[in-house]
Amino acid sequence: MKISIIGVGLIGGSIALKLKQKNTADFIYGIDSNIDNLADALQLNIINEKADFKTGIESADLIIIAVPVDSAVKILPQVLDLISDHQTVMDVGSTKSGIVKSVENHPKRSRFVAFHPMWGTENHGPKSAVAASFSGKAGVICDREKSAKDALELVESVVLDLDMHIIHMSAEDHDIHTAYISHISHITSYALANTVLEKEKEEETIFQLASSGFSSTVRLAKSHPEMWLPIFKQNKENVLDALNEHISQLRKFKSALEKDNFEFLEELITNANKIRGILDK
Amino acid sequence: MKISIIGVGLIGGSIALKLKQKNTADFIYGIDSNIDNLADALQLNIINEKADFKTGIESADLIIIAVPVDSAVKILPQVLDLISDHQTVMDVGSTKSGIVKSVENHPKRSRFVAFHPMWGTENHGPKSAVAASFSGKAGVICDREKSAKDALELVESVVLDLDMHIIHMSAEDHDIHTAYISHISHITSYALANTVLEKEKEEETIFQLASSGFSSTVRLAKSHPEMWLPIFKQNKENVLDALNEHISQLRKFKSALEKDNFEFLEELITNANKIRGILDK
Numbered sequence: 357m358k359i360s361i362i363g364v365g366l367i368g369g370s371i372a373l374k375l376k377q378k379n380t381a382d383f384i385y386g387i388d389s390n391i392d393n394l395a396d397a398l399q400l401n402i403i404n405e406k407a408d409f410k411t412g413i414e415s416a417d418l419i420i421i422a423v424p425v426d427s428a429v430k431i432l433p434q435v436l437d438l439i440s441d442h443q444t445v446m447d448v449g450s451t452k453s454g455i456v457k458s459v460e461n462h463p464k465r466s467r468f469v470a471f472h473p474m475w476g477t478e479n480h481g482p483k484s485a486v487a488a489s490f491s492g493k494a495g496v497i498c499d500r501e502k503s504a505k506d507a508l509e510l511v512e513s514v515v516l517d518l519d520m521h522i523i524h525m526s527a528e529d530h531d532i533h534t535a536y537i538s539h540i541s542h543i544t545s546y547a548l549a550n551t552v553l554e555k556e557k558e559e560e561t562i563f564q565l566a567s568s569g570f571s572s573t574v575r576l577a578k579s580h581p582e583m584w585l586p587i588f589k590q591n592k593e594n595v596l597d598a599l600n601e602h603i604s605q606l607r608k609f610k611s612a613l614e615k616d617n618f619e620f621l622e623e624l625i626t627n628a629n630k631i632r633g634i635l636d637k
Numbered sequence: 638m639k640i641s642i643i644g645v646g647l648i649g650g651s652i653a654l655k656l657k658q659k660n661t662a663d664f665i666y667g668i669d670s671n672i673d674n675l676a677d678a679l680q681l682n683i684i685n686e687k688a689d690f691k692t693g694i695e696s697a698d699l700i701i702i703a704v705p706v707d708s709a710v711k712i713l714p715q716v717l718d719l720i721s722d723h724q725t726v727m728d729v730g731s732t733k734s735g736i737v738k739s740v741e742n743h744p745k746r747s748r749f750v751a752f753h754p755m756w757g758t759e760n761h762g763p764k765s766a767v768a769a770s771f772s773g774k775a776g777v778i779c780d781r782e783k784s785a786k787d788a789l790e791l792v793e794s795v796v797l798d799l800d801m802h803i804i805h806m807s808a809e810d811h812d813i814h815t816a817y818i819s820h821i822s823h824i825t826s827y828a829l830a831n832t833v834l835e836k837e838k839e840e841e842t843i844f845q846l847a848s849s850g851f852s853s854t855v856r857l858a859k860s861h862p863e864m865w866l867p868i869f870k871q872n873k874e875n876v877l878d879a880l881n882e883h884i885s886q887l888r889k890f891k892s893a894l895e896k897d898n899f900e901f902l903e904e905l906i907t908n909a910n911k912i913r914g915i916l917d918k
Contacts, residue, residue, distance in 0.1 A: 546909035605828040628827035
């Protein structure tokens with residue numbers, strides 16, 4: 357199968373590496389407005405050839421859109437305009453309501469399958485791409501009833517080739533869930549980084565004491581705005597819900613401390629400890 | 638040198654393993670009110686022998702107190718009561734003002750060196766102990782002017798044997814710094830866990846989507862209240878300062894989102910990204 361990947365960054369690059377390894381892809385075209393990324397992807401054998409937008413799309417059986425979600429909603433209709441009924445299009449965006457809405461009335465809507473692999477890192481670009489990235493992780497397919505049977509089957513086989521397990525849900529549910537399980541984690545990390553950076557202006561030695569605990573909690577704060585600003589923008593209402601809940605949870609800790617209510621503080625900690633049983637099972 | 642370790646858990650156990658490996662310790666006594674931990678520590682060759690409080694303390698050149706900080710402030714004066722001027726005592730607690738205050742007028746104060754290794758995990762108990770835990774991390778020694786020269790030199794040589802680099806500061810400064818670089822990370826993680834656990838009551842599938850990003854940010858939420866409740870209690874004022882700053886940083890994200898002020902949101906993210914340069918250098 358010939359595959360075109362629009363956006364040969366961390367996610368697009370990792371998918372390309374894995375699908376080559378699995379022989380799912382015989383040939384991969386790379387389409388990217390960032391010529392450095394294209395050059396890196398070629399050099400790293402992530403793609404076989406770079407292509408312009410039109411040629412790349414017309415030459416592929418499967419087109420994978422792996423650009424930030426604000427670009428994805430603009431690019432998807434243009435891709436559908438160019439394809440035939442024998443071609444399939446999938447995306448990998450972290451928000452799903454916006455992208456399915458961008459093509460809801462498009463005559464080729466059924467050739468598109470909305471997908472989100474639950475994997476990412478704070479890094480970006482093809483140099484960070486790793487073939488094994490997705491193994492064992494969840495691959496979410498949204499609004500499957502809007503996709504043609506053969507398109508859905510093709511994308512599902514690709515997701516299984518990425519060694520992911522498939523979860524189906526509506527785009528709307530996806531965006532609620534990811535606000536809580538992914539988007540809010542990023543805001544928490546960004547805000548924690550800013551908290552400590554603000555304090556560091558007075559206390560210069562603060563980062564000498566950073567241990568692995570701090571590094572772990574703040575890791576996502578390294579994530580780039582090019583990817584995350586459009587996600588927060590598109591999923592604004594759900595992210596605000598999660599953020600309000602998170603601030604109200606933090607206020608419980610504040611209130612318990614202020615009132616020397618250490619029984620309540622212990623209760624809050626013990627409740628949070630339940631995450632161990634859930635994440636480790 | 639003979640060493641007694643009071644509290645053969647994650648930290649006490651890891652120190653014991655490392656100091657045996659380095660031949661700093663010829664013989665290690667373990668003192669612990671938890672008999673399971675003592676049995677595990679014996680079986681894992683973390684300690685040579687278990688001892689009762691009095692015998693353990695009188696038999697050792699160096700006594701290391703590695704219990705939660707609420708117990709440490711009670712135990713330290715009792716230990717100093719029992720020792721001679723040829724013995725040295727150190728602790729490993731995550732708060733330092735309380736412990737130095739607990740012995741400020743003790744006649745044996747100068748035999749005590751206040752220490753905090755900047756390492757820990759969300760796990761506990763001797764089974765989680767690892768000899769290499771401390772390598773490359775910061776070891777903070779507080780209020781060194783209050784310790785006798787020979788006691789300080791002994792503890793510094795032990796810290797170097799743990800492969801740590803030594804940082805000196807006052808107990809007061811230590812508690813301000815760790816509130817920001819360590820204690821607040823734990824509250825953030827606990828509150829994030831509670832945020833998602835609260836939402837899960839409505840949305841059962843939410844944890845199926847958990848990726849490594851969420852796991853990383855929420856990892857510290859697995860940490861036990863036995864250790865952390867006393868830390869928050871002892872460092873209440875500094876933790877509240879950090880928590881207030883953190884909530885105010887989160888409110889900036891909330892306000893930017895609510896007002897569709899994406900320029901400000903981008904600024905907040907870009908500022909947080911600076912953490913990459915600081916942590917990776």
